[in-house]
Amino acid sequence: MPVMVQDIMKLLCSISEKRKMKAAVKHSGKGALVTGAVAFVGGLVGGPPGLAVGGAVGGLLGAWMTSGQFKPVPQILMELPPAEQQKLFNEVAAIVRNLDWMDAVQLTTLVMGSQALQQQLVAMLVNYVTKELQAEICYDD
Template sequence: MPVAVENVMRLLCSISDQKKMRVPVQPSNKSAPMAITGALLGTVFGGPPGLIVGGVLGGLVGSGMSDEPFKPVHKILQQLSHNQKQKLLDKVKTVIWNLDWMDNVELMELVMRSERLQRQLADVLVGFIKAELKTEVQFGV
């Protein structure tokens, strides 16, 4: 039975959500641009003392804008390119190729009822993320 990429992505998203899979994200350094902007505005409005006050306040505002340190795997899956999704689909097919199913709904039900299949697909997903995206996967509590 042919399987659509979108259906496999939906299945993997369900598994990753169920297992609370997430990847660490690089913190974006927003404090430096904010500090510079604050310093410039402080200089314009307050002269030399405004430079210091604006820089400090801008840095504090920028550091408070940091994103979450982790991103759910389902969001990572949604951002994959078509080629990456196809590579992942090819890896998933090695797990599901010998299963007996008639349509994608039946495949989803079959996988979600089987802890072994979920674990195998989660392992495929973790391996793909490590190999393709060069990052580790963590399981939440």
């Protein structure tokens, strides 16, 4: 039975869609860059007082830019590069290795029929998203 990476990705998308999982990827580097740039320009234009104002405005702008950037987990999964998809595939394959399936539909049906398998896969997915992607998971209720 050839095991396909895309079948596993579709399974993970189905599970994360059912749980309404979203992830907020933290872009702290981008926020820091904006803060520093605005502070620098403020310092050039207004000297020491301009530096203080530029730092405050830049800090607020950087915080605003990086807050609340939630994306659906299925979208994130499908946008992963092939190497990352393969890494996820290997982790999922270890969990579903005892199942007999032919395609994504059959695999998804088998997993959705087992609460224990769903919980294992969700835990693995949450761990992957938080550690590998450094994102925060939330559930859209």
